[in-house]
Amino acid sequence: MEITKEIFYIMNIIGIVAFAMTGSLKAIKEGLDLLGITVLGVMTALGGGITRDLLINTVPNALKSLTDMSVALLGVWLAIIIYKVAKGDIGNKYYILIPDAIGLSAFTTTGALIAYNADVSFFGIVILATLTGVGGGIISDLLLGKVPSVLRDDFYASCSIIGSIGFYITITLTQDLTVSAIVCSLMVLMIRIVAILYNWRLPKFQ
Amino acid sequence: MEITKEIFYIMNIIGIVAFAMTGSLKAIKEGLDLLGITVLGVMTALGGGITRDLLINTVPNALKSLTDMSVALLGVWLAIIIYKVAKGDIGNKYYILIPDAIGLSAFTTTGALIAYNADVSFFGIVILATLTGVGGGIISDLLLGKVPSVLRDDFYASCSIIGSIGFYITITLTQDLTVSAIVCSLMVLMIRIVAILYNWRLPKFQ
């Protein structure tokens, strides 16, 4: 139990850094200024959790704790340094996609746990868990005036949806939060990695 | 009273299906994938009510009940089937505009009733009632990177505004929720149908 908590804590930190870096790099490439880069990085990292907290009527944790914002700002600074110093384009490389997948897994699981405690329906759990995972990316795409990429292509939010359905089934069968959280995070992580490797896409009907 | 409740219930269901179909079709035409189509349909149908619930500090009903989401998903599936099987463009046809007008009327009235109970000002009632009616469409336009069509042209949100002012006047005069709800929904429905028939527009000042 204790070790599970620590693992999730570390996964969440990795996720915040990775999400903040992705968001900041998008902002740098779009020519935003230092403030825009910071806002995009922070919102990509924390926007999903903030939206979830709003929906269940809690003051967002990101406004109350110092840790989340500090870690997100660290990710922003890392992104600027890598872009300027290393001239590195870390856009779609494995060393950003894997931490990003870990973040997606941790965020989705955190969202599912919080939603479960907020006494919402099956749909509520799936929506809140998925929103925790992908909400930050949606907000940052909207701030850049773009159709959110998770709605257009890529097998990304689908990993969160499948994982949170896995969470719901496991919690209904076992009533064990720890087991359900582990099932959820492993499902999201593995499906996401397979989706990257095999370049999965959802169907379109145009 | 009982029969009024049942009529509103049915009008709300018709509205959710019609709004979900409109939203999904927009998403199909913009080339979104299955997830994007689902999100656009669901948000068009339920986004207005979710925004209203956020503003009055309630956990959105869409996250707690199973009905709303199920009916919205039904609308999404209907839209995909009609588009693929019937190759039908139901964009601006009467058989989508009339159910859409019924939905606008039902949503606006529901919003006015909930706002009245939330103890807000006259402006609060008009804003929350109108937002319940048109908020979903605004969110789905924003997700597609477009200026919300209700802000640009069409006599649409104006029907909700006039109807909710009618609600406010009636409730002030009669203190009767049922009568006020009937007045509101009839005003929205009739003004919207007249606006469609005569192609009403609001003035611009450019």
Add this chain to the structure above:
Amino acid sequence: MEITKEIFYIMNIIGIVAFAMTGSLKAIKEGLDLLGITVLGVMTALGGGITRDLLINTVPNALKSLTDMSVALLGVWLAIIIYKVAKGDIGNKYYILIPDAIGLSAFTTTGALIAYNADVSFFGIVILATLTGVGGGIISDLLLGKVPSVLRDDFYASCSIIGSIGFYITITLTQDLTVSAIVCSLMVLMIRIVAILYNWRLPKFQ
């Protein structure tokens, strides 16, 4: 104390009118209709405070009081009249930039005071104060399908950030709300005026 309150009250009124005029003019130029012009004006003036109230789980004051909405609507009407009658482009002139700076100062300070009472962290105070100042402009830019201008260039949100950090330092040292509010508002106002005069910009890293 009393006189300070009155000055803040007047500054807030000036800010609402100035922000509403700026928002409405943007909408007129983009060819929105009367409803769109009204929504853009009202949201530019009140959207920041509404977002802040959502984040700390309060029903937004704009929905409960009649004053804020009335003053915002006054600003909308003024903008339409000036545009039509005087054919005046008040876009970037001093007589709109100075009232706008007063509004930014008043909104930021109000946001900092409310955030302080909501028991959030240092980051929470800075975010909520800045959001109160610039959130309305961000929302109206998003409604027009544009990347929010505060994220792209201009030394604008930075004034709120610096002022609210000043607020935090002063309140920590003195525990005096009145002094901290005065420090915050003077810092925002002066830095903003200097930024306009010297055309300050934040760095970009593209």
